[in-house]
Amino acid sequence: MRFTDRRHAGRALARWLRAPTDTAPWPYGAADPLVLALPRGGVPVAAEVAQEFRAPLDVLVARKIGAPGSPETGIGALVGEEQPVFDQRALRFLGLAEDGLASSVARERAELRRREDLYREGRPEPRITGRTVLLVDDGLATGLTALAALRHLRRRQPAHLALAAPVGSRDAVRELSGEADRVLVLHQPDHFRAVGEWYDDFDQVGDDEVIAVLRAASSAA
Template sequence: MLFHDHRHAGRELAARLVERAADGALRDPVVLALPRGGVPVAAEVARALGTSLDVVVARKIGAPGSPETGVGAIVGDEPPVYDRRSLELLGLTEEALAADVERERTELRRREELYRGGRPAPDVGGRTVLLVDDGLATGVTARAALRFLRRRDPARLVLAVPVGAPESAESLRRDADDVVCPHRPRSFQSVGEWYEDFAQVLDREVIDTLRAFGRPSRG
């Protein structure tokens, strides 16, 4: 195990990012978390950098019979982003996953309303955006979020995670200006194996954390 819990992982990640900020690599940053697991990690980062915290709500599209295996992801009303290699290996098509996409989009809208309560997404144009999650497995959810954010014209787009599969972290350099992933174990199987306490983050914690940073939510 590398981390005691999400907060510990966030403090470790924040220490790396504070170093980069001191070198001038993170000008005018805004921290955006991928809920739910990324929120307590991102809260430590935002606190250390003295900046704002908000969320980008994304939903993973899991493989049939193995929902934790991400084969695609959605953000907002945009089309799904798929891991083409995973689809081919599993013999899946986009059409076969259509019902899963709609189900996940319904849950995505529920969470957006719960976390935002009608509040608009932050304007990231011209700013340094730090997209934070608790780890990278296939990386497809992070890829969908990065592409969503890229279309909003940030000055710089950085993906920051405490731990991840080496190949996933490297592949996401095509979608981010920088990938900060301090721990890239060769024998990576899942994000949770690198946490002593990987308890599920609940909606209540997301809402309370956003409120603590001055982002009122409904709930």
């Protein structure tokens, strides 16, 4: 299974979530659902899901913490003002300690705040407590960012908390299954290397696109 782009992946995911089966029902038939996207790549995917279910769309900004000298190698993630979540196995393998990563954490937290202000445009954060919340990303590789996001949301006491993605590694799904009520991943290939290999177009989503999608969702609400 391959996707043309994130919008195509979002439509495929939405149809699968809508299907009346035991493997992927959402949103549990509960009132007051909320779709949250992990920006930036999760936003166009989540927009299609929110439209399918006529649910409000918002974002939960999370930031990956990269290894020193290799920023694409994720060793942790953070959400809001909470303490970062680190991959302890990766830290041991690279010979790193959490207290030696303070500058990286500070840099990512500053970027997180910038994006929150930019995307929210003065809107208050959505209420989480007591709601049926579906967190959406464009794919799950290590699952570190999703892990930090799920733990952040769980502390805010949603009635139900699910994570959905068009594609993801089976290891990530297994690791995250204890953090959400449901982990709903449409395609879990036998051989998974990177999220982008399952998309024909996996160009980076820009801030302008995120803002446009959120404005459109807000005006349609």
